[in-house]
Amino acid sequence: xxxxxxxxxxxxxxxxxxxxxxxxxxxxxxxxxxxxxxxxxxxxxxxxxxxxxxxxxxxxxxxxxxxxxxxxxxxxxxxxxxxxxxxxxxxxxxxxxxxxxxxxxxxxxxxxxxxxxxxxxxxxxxxxxxxxxxxxxxxxxxxxxxxxxxxxxxxxxxxxxxxxxxxxxxxxxxxxxxxxxxxxxxxxxxxxxxxxxxxxxxxxxxxxxxxxxxxxxxxxxxxxxxxxxxxxxxxxxxxxxxxxxxxxxxxxxxxxxxxxxxxxxxxxxxxxxxxxxxxxxxxxx
Numbered sequence: 585x586x587x588x589x590x591x592x593x594x595x596x597x598x599x600x601x602x603x604x605x606x607x608x609x610x611x612x613x614x615x616x617x618x619x620x621x622x623x624x625x626x627x628x629x630x631x632x633x634x635x636x637x638x639x640x641x642x643x644x645x646x647x648x649x650x651x652x653x654x655x656x657x658x659x660x661x662x663x664x665x666x667x668x669x670x671x672x673x674x675x676x677x678x679x680x681x682x683x684x685x686x687x688x689x690x691x692x693x694x695x696x697x698x699x700x701x702x703x704x705x706x707x708x709x710x711x712x713x714x715x716x717x718x719x720x721x722x723x724x725x726x727x728x729x730x731x732x733x734x735x736x737x738x739x740x741x742x743x744x745x746x747x748x749x750x751x752x753x754x755x756x757x758x759x760x761x762x763x764x765x766x767x768x769x770x771x772x773x774x775x776x777x778x779x780x781x782x783x784x785x786x787x788x789x790x791x792x793x794x795x796x797x798x799x800x801x802x803x804x805x806x807x808x809x810x811x812x813x814x815x816x817x818x819x820x821x822x823x824x825x826x827x828x829x830x831x832x833x834x835x836x837x838x839x840x841x842x843x844x845x846x847x848x849x850x851x852x853x854x855x856x857x858x859x860x861x862x863x864x865x866x867x868x869x
Contacts, residue, residue: 586670587660591719594672601669602630604723609716612636613653613767614662617757621726622666624754628724634663635672635716637679642708653770672720679715687711690737690744696831697824698733698855701846709734710741717742717749724750728757730764732842732857733831756856758784764856771852779817780849786811787858790825790843794860799837801825812847821846821853828859837862 588594598605606625610618618634625632636659643649656673663671687707693699694706717725727735739751757765762784763777772780786808793804805823812818826833828842837860844857 585660585664585668588670588672589674590678591674594670594719597670598721604629605631605633605720606724606726607716607720607722608632608634608726609713610634610636610659611638611652611767612659613655613770614659615757615765615767615769617728617730617765619662619666620757621728621754622663622668624752625724625726626667628752631669632667633670633672633720633722634668635720637672637674637712637716639679639708639712640676641680641711642705644702644704647702648768648771653767672716679712688714688741690741693733693736693740693831696733696826697822697844698846701821706734706737710737713738714741714745714747717747722749724752726752726754728755729753730756730766730856732844736829736831762788764854766854768852768854772849776817776850776852779815780847780852780854782812782815782818783845783847783849783854783856786845787843787856790860791858794837794862799862801834801837801841804837804843808845812845817850819848821848825860 586597588597606629608621608625622634636656638652638654640649660671688710689707690710699706727738735753742749742751759765761781763780789811790804790808793807798804805825808823809820812820824833824844825841828840834841840859840861842857843860846853846855
């Protein structure tokens with residue numbers, strides 16, 4: 585496995601790489617969710633590439649860029665075991681050299697949910713992903729469903745800018761408690777992790793309410809609010825039940841809807857989501 589730190593060196597690697605090439609973009613601190621993407625990329629492609637880059641452009645001024653977990657040697661060991669062909673791990677000045685001033689802005693889909701909560705976040709995401717796509721030139725790129733809005737943004741960018749890249753999404757990977765795996769889970773104390781177990785439980789509650797015939801989105805949001813606020817360690821940032829493509833909030837659930845949450849467990853911000861899919865009987869009612 586080659587570890588490559590510059591775009592010029594990667595261009596030389598890419599010139600000799602067999603096709604197709606699969607890319608798994610990451611910020612490191614790898615977990616089983618990342619590795620599921622890597623495994624799929626390895627299966628689908630003649631060459632598999634992972635990137636490790638903690639992207640400063642997608643962090644707000646009061647966010648956790650400085651303390652975001654960095655475990656580079658461990659990450660490389662895991663990727664080597666997974667038979668990745670190359671790791672692209674640039675320094676910030678490689679991606680954003682002095683005088684850098686070009687940004688990718690995706691439209692209305694970035695102005696909801698995470699875009700409202702984290703202004704500028706998706707500008708940073710879209711910019712770095714497009715740069716990675718231009719450097720790696722993958723045929724296929726792999727992302728996790730946990731960042732559902734991010735996937736929508738990247739698909740929109742790829743479609744609008746005529747990128748000849750397949751964007752492939754894989755299911756959320758969860759721990760034994762049901763908590764969605766995230767590099768930020770390392771911040772949680774034992775008590776906070778126990779409290780955070782209410783987040784996937786809230787998703788299950790919504791699914792059971794819908795299965796029981798409740799398709800009023802407001803009623804489900806209210807029930808989830810009560811359920812999560814029952815633990816004082818949790819603080820809700822948003823609960824959204826929205827169209828899975830537009831992210832426009834819904835009043836009732838007659839078609840599949842994306843339920844997404846942002847919840848603070850102590851000082852750690854966690855996101856999760858599920859697709860609420862009404863049965864035909866639910867839809868008719």
